[in-house]
Amino acid sequence: MHATIPPGIAAARLRRPEPGFTEFVILVALMMGVTAFAVDAVLPAFPAIGSSFGVADPNRLQLVVYVYMLGFGAAQLVFGPASDVVGRRPAYLAGAVIFLIGSAMAIFAHDLASLLTARFVQGIGAASGRVLATAIVRDRFSGRDMARVMSLNMTVFIMVPIFAPAIGSLLLLLGDWHVMFVAMLATGLALGIWFWLRMPETLAPENKMPFSASRIAGGFGTTLSSRTAMGYATAVGLMFGCVMTMVGSAQQIFTETYGLGSLFPVAFGLLALSMGLAALVNSKAVRRFGMRRISHASMLGLVVVGVVLLGTALLTSGRPPLLLFGILLACAQFLLGLSFPNFNALAMEPLGHVAGTASSLIGVYTTVVGALCGLFIGGSFDGTVMPIAAGYCGLAILAALVVTWTERGRLFVSHHSEQQG
Structure with a gap:
């Protein structure tokens, strides 16, 4: 992104202005945030x-979420x-264009099957934001x-689901x-235009590769053979299932x-806000304490909260007091918010030379694992929190x-x- 520009006025005029740090963070976060809005607003x-x-x-309506996530994955x-x-x-x-097509298809859906088809197309388009945000x-x-x-x-990214249901x-x-x-269509169009106007190409020319099935397979092989990458990606998938x-x-x-x-x-x-606060805390603390210390502590804390949550549900026949249930779930979301960004970063850390390919494989793996876990557990809803x-x-x-x-x-x-960087 900071490659040297050849001297000359012409080259300077061709160089796309780079966004500042704050704009960069917001723009990249919203590339993923459109996904959250498309899920939670509905x-x-x-x-x-x-x-x-x-x-x-009513359990069948959960497919509106999970079909989208499977296409996305x-x-x-x-x-x-x-x-x-x-x-x-x-x-x-x-990908932004495909997302817009899926949004238009949803507007004209005439039954649940056609709506699910549209949601699958939407998810395919939204996948570009998840992969490219991480790679960028x-x-x-x-x-x-x-x-x-x-x-x-x-x-x-997490501020989006705080407001998405209310906006819906x-x-x-x-x-x-x-x-x-219609709102998703307008949001996707606005973000696509912003990205087109402001985000330069971040892939260094020397890292751009010709199309090669063997190279892509090699990138997948590098990712799959990395104990660190696949271990943390699996953990991300399981936590995404929550x-x-x-x-x-x-x-x-x-x-x-x-x-x-x-x-x-x-x-x-309020639940989404607890994850947002955790991510903000992590952004301040990670440079001092490191990714592993923070994420490992929060992971073990999540185990404790999970055990307490299950014990409480068992003792109350699956209907604990709303305040108690809300506090425990908010604590779990806070701990997830501490773990997610660090686990994602740890999974990608050894794969900088194949970032795009690695991000795609890790993205589909974590998304499909999370969506299938959510489909199985959410589809088991029986009127209680058990x-x-x-x-x-x-x-x-x-x-x-x-x-x-x-x-x-x-x-x-x-x-x-x-510790580098």
Whole structure:
């Protein structure tokens, strides 16, 4: 991104102005944030969509979330390698166009099947933002600086779901559920234009590679053979399963189990806010304490909270007091917010030379693992919080075991590469 420009007025005029640090962080975070908005804004519309299409089983409406996430996960295998060949800018802009097409398809959906098809297309387009945001950050930063930027990105990214359900509820006051997809279309278009105008190509010319199936396979092989990359990617996927469980189940838990009705967006926003605060704290602390110390401590804390949450659910027949349940879930989300950016950065740290390809493989792996965990646990909703409590507890324990294996039992120990940057 800071490559030397050849001397001459012509070259200077051709050079695209770079965004400052703050604009860079916000723009890259919103590349991922559109994904969160497209998922969470639609949650308050579940009853309206179900009524419009005559869906008798409310659990089926969770497919509106999970089909989107499966398309989002699968397409990342394409955008990462493509960005290593054509560059980050063309790859992202192509994905933005696909997202807009999916949004338009959703506006004209005439039944649940056509809406799910549109959501799958939307997810394919949104995948470019997830892959390219990570690759762009890795192009420009490394070590603890990369973790700091990822934390700041996560802060902006998580602010989106704080307001998304409330925005969705407000949009429902202006019209039926179709209005939400009009808003997604407008948001995607605005972000695409901003990116096109302000974000330069961050892939260094010497790192741009010709298309080669063997090279892409080699990049996948490098990623898969890295104990650090795959270990932390697995942990990210399991923890993302917690998030997807909460997203898929939240509307039913807070409106059916606890009867919050129109206050659901407030409860959901407070949970998302706890993750945002954690990411902000991490951005300040990571350069002092390091990624491993912070993420390992938060991971073990999540295990403790998960056990307490499950124990509380068992003692109350799956219906703990709302305040207690909310506090425990907020604590879990806070600890997830500390772990996510660091685990992502640790997974990418040894893969700078194949950042685009590695980001795509890690992205699809973590997304599909998280979406499938969320689909299984969220689809088990039975009117109580028992499934989500058992899910958080089990996934946290599995993540802790995986990270312990990855680090060969040596937790909290900073590596030399982590301290650089």
